[in-house]
Amino acid sequence: MVRKTKEEAEVTRRHIIEAARRIFLECGVGRTSLEKIAAAAGVTRGAVYWHFKNKMELFFAMREEATLPLLDRVVFDEGDDDPLGGIERALLAIIHTLIDEPQTRETFEILIFKCEYVDELSPMMACTPGQFDFLQQLTDAYARAANKGQLRAVATPEAMAYDTFLFVGGLVRQWLSGAPDQRFRSGASAFIRSHIALRRA
Amino acid sequence: MVRKTKEEAEVTRRHIIEAARRIFLECGVGRTSLEKIAAAAGVTRGAVYWHFKNKMELFFAMREEATLPLLDRVVFDEGDDDPLGGIERALLAIIHTLIDEPQTRETFEILIFKCEYVDELSPMMACTPGQFDFLQQLTDAYARAANKGQLRAVATPEAMAYDTFLFVGGLVRQWLSGAPDQRFRSGASAFIRSHIALRRA
DNA sequence: GTATTTACATACATTCATGATTGTATAAAC
DNA sequence: GTTTATACAATCATGAATGTATGTAAATAC
Numbered sequence: 001m002v003r004k005t006k007e008e009a010e011v012t013r014r015h016i017i018e019a020a021r022r023i024f025l026e027c028g029v030g031r032t033s034l035e036k037i038a039a040a041a042g043v044t045r046g047a048v049y050w051h052f053k054n055k056m057e058l059f060f061a062m063r064e065e066a067t068l069p070l071l072d073r074v075v076f077d078e079g080d081d082d083p084l085g086g087i088e089r090a091l092l093a094i095i096h097t098l099i100d101e102p103q104t105r106e107t108f109e110i111l112i113f114k115c116e117y118v119d120e121l122s123p124m125m126a127c128t129p130g131q132f133d134f135l136q137q138l139t140d141a142y143a144r145a146a147n148k149g150q151l152r153a154v155a156t157p158e159a160m161a162y163d164t165f166l167f168v169g170g171l172v173r174q175w176l177s178g179a180p181d182q183r184f185r186s187g188a189s190a191f192i193r194s195h196i197a198l199r200r201a
Numbered sequence: 202m203v204r205k206t207k208e209e210a211e212v213t214r215r216h217i218i219e220a221a222r223r224i225f226l227e228c229g230v231g232r233t234s235l236e237k238i239a240a241a242a243g244v245t246r247g248a249v250y251w252h253f254k255n256k257m258e259l260f261f262a263m264r265e266e267a268t269l270p271l272l273d274r275v276v277f278d279e280g281d282d283d284p285l286g287g288i289e290r291a292l293l294a295i296i297h298t299l300i301d302e303p304q305t306r307e308t309f310e311i312l313i314f315k316c317e318y319v320d321e322l323s324p325m326m327a328c329t330p331g332q333f334d335f336l337q338q339l340t341d342a343y344a345r346a347a348n349k350g351q352l353r354a355v356a357t358p359e360a361m362a363y364d365t366f367l368f369v370g371g372l373v374r375q376w377l378s379g380a381p382d383q384r385f386r387s388g389a390s391a392f393i394r395s396h397i398a399l400r401r402a
Numbered sequence: 403g404t405a406t407t408t409a410c411a412t413a414c415a416t417t418c419a420t421g422a423t424t425g426t427a428t429a430a431a432c
Numbered sequence: 433g434t435t436t437a438t439a440c441a442a443t444c445a446t447g448a449a450t451g452t453a454t455g456t457a458a459a460t461a462c
Contacts, residue, residue: 030231054421116231169371178327194356246412251410
């Protein structure tokens with residue numbers, strides 16, 4: 001056994017996380033054994049157990065590497081003089097993140113389709129704090145848009161924020177589902193623009 | 202062994218399906234053993250294997266009992282002289298189905314949160330034919346609403362249908378997630394009305 | 403009334419997956 | 433330069449879940 005330096009150990013840790021993401025995506029979290037992950041990472045289970053207490057801890061480690069930069073990274077500029085356009089750009093940016101960052105896309109696909117929300121994961125069914133923050137930022141942005149007269153007065157900024165929030169949730173899910181006809185992927189930008197157009201004054 | 206009549210056998214078959222739904226919901230499909238289901242149904246694994254080839258066949262049997270009557274049951278009256286109001290009523294009806302029919306609600310909660318879309322289930326990630334049909338019916342209903350001058354002209358009926366489809370998907374998911382603050386459940390009707398108000402002329 | 407199926411229960415064999423333990427060669431600490 | 437902690441590999445014991453095979457008593461067919 002050739003003992004590794006700290007840097008090398010960090011590399012194998014990342015290899016394990018990457019392998020876990022691949023196998024989770026292919027087999028589902030529940031059906032993935034640590035043996036499979038280890039093999040995919042080119043190590044033995046011993047290495048996996050050295051770096052992670054068990055499968056769940058590995059799962060959370062994978063999640064923390066890629067979950068933050070989707071909704072959480074969305075920024076709404078308070079000084080924007082086109083707040084409604086800013087919302088549209090933010091939604092488009094979310095889709096482009098899915099396109100540009102494979103590990104984020106794969107992680108979300110795992111979170112939505114490849115794991116069961118039971119026991120420790122059960123509380124994660126509901127919105128994460130980051131999602132609530134996104135909802136709050138949407139509300140604030142719509143309020144600024146209303147102040148600038150950009151919105152129809154048929155619904156409150158809060159109601160519009162909820163509508164957009166639910167729309168985005170549905171869109172991301174369908175986008176990730178990889179429907180054979182690709183209709184949600186090819187149409188995503190148009191759906192977003194229509195969604196925004198519906199509330200423009 | 203007291204052999205059962207055909208009617209009694211059908212009863213135990215239903216007991217098994219009901220037990221499966223309960224345990225799937227509690228433990229997730231992957232972590233549910235047929236032994237647990239059998240115990241919950243008051244039978245042995247022998248009975249389960251008699252009625253179903255394996256866990257997946259039982260899963261599909263459970264699904265077929267309750268999945269049809271949600272989106273698939275939605276009806277849009279072609280002769281309605283308030284098509285937009287008809288869409289709103291249809292969306293409200295979906296939520297009320299979730300409230301009124303526990304087994305439908307539980308089945309959808311299992312399908313969304315308690316199973317992994319892998320192997321045989323992988324194709325089910327995408328929209329089912331019933332969902333596409335719902336989308337098509339939405340498009341037709343919006344087209345009728347447009348013909349009656351009920352809609353703003355900022356988006357096509359098709360675009361509005363997609364927007365509503367994605368909104369409903371997001372809403373059902375959040376509704377089922379059982380967020381601790383219940384905000385999506387208590388606000389569902391208001392969200393639906395706002396959603397419709399946004400496209401009314 | 404006999405034969406045959408049915409509707410299960412029981413028992414068995416096999417296959418993973420897990421967690422713990424132990425071994426070990428080297429990097430790092432002193 | 434010795435000691436110790438590190439970064440794994442290898443082995444082991446255990447348990448859980450599955451599918452199958454067999455048993456069986458009563459319902460049903462004839």
